[in-house]
Structures are given as structure tokens and as C-alpha cells.
Amino acid sequence: MREPTGPTWFAWCFSHGRMHNFIPCGEADSPDGAWCTADWVKLDGSTEEEALAAKTARFGDAQFIDQLPFDVQVGLYEQEWRPRRA
Numbered sequence: 084m085r086e087p088t089g090p091t092w093f094a095w096c097f098s099h100g101r102m103h104n105f106i107p108c109g110e111a112d113s114p115d116g117a118w119c120t121a122d123w124v125k126l127d128g129s130t131e132e133e134a135l136a137a138k139t140a141r142f143g144d145a146q147f148i149d150q151l152p153f154d155v156q157v158g159l160y161e162q163e164w165r166p167r168r169a
């Protein structure tokens with residue numbers, strides 16, 4: 084088993100509708116351990132509970148992209164998802 088190179092971090096994935104946890108592994112293709120290429124947003128917090136609280140504070144109960152207000156969708160697309168795919 085490979086040793087992690089950093090702390091686990093959390094993201095809410097609006098494509099899969101659930102939390103992801105990513106474990107940095109230092110691999111060249113994904114040094115931060117982000118194995119999902121869909122539409123996730125990194126969350127504050129070092130535990131899943133903290134991350135979920137941060138997600139709820141920012142996005143409420145929205146689980147999938149289409150449950151977010153349109154302007155929030157646009158903001159995330161412009162700031163997070165489009166640059167990641169560039």
C-alpha cells in the first residue's frame with residue numbers, strides 16, 4: 084500500500100451527489116489524490132463532519148448541480164470547473 088503524502092481532504096461532488104475524500108499520493112497525474120474528474124468543490128474541514136457542515140453552510144441541502152440556484156451554478160463553473168478542465 085502506498086503512503087499518503089498529505090492529509091485527507093474533502094470535496095462535495097455535484098455530479099455524483101455525495102462527498103468525496105481525496106488522499107494525496109504524490110502520483111504525477113494526480114498529486115492531490117483527486118480521482119474524480121467531475122464537478123466537485125473542495126470543502127474546508129479536516130474531518131468528514133466538518134466538511135459536511137461547511138458544505139451545508141455554503142450550499143444548503145443541494146445534492147446535485149441542478150439543485151443549486153442558477154447563479155451559484157454559473158459561479159462554480161467559472162471559478163472551479165472550467166479552469167480545472169482547461
Ligand SMILES: [Zn+2]
Nearest residue numbers: 096099119121
Ligand atoms: Zn465525483
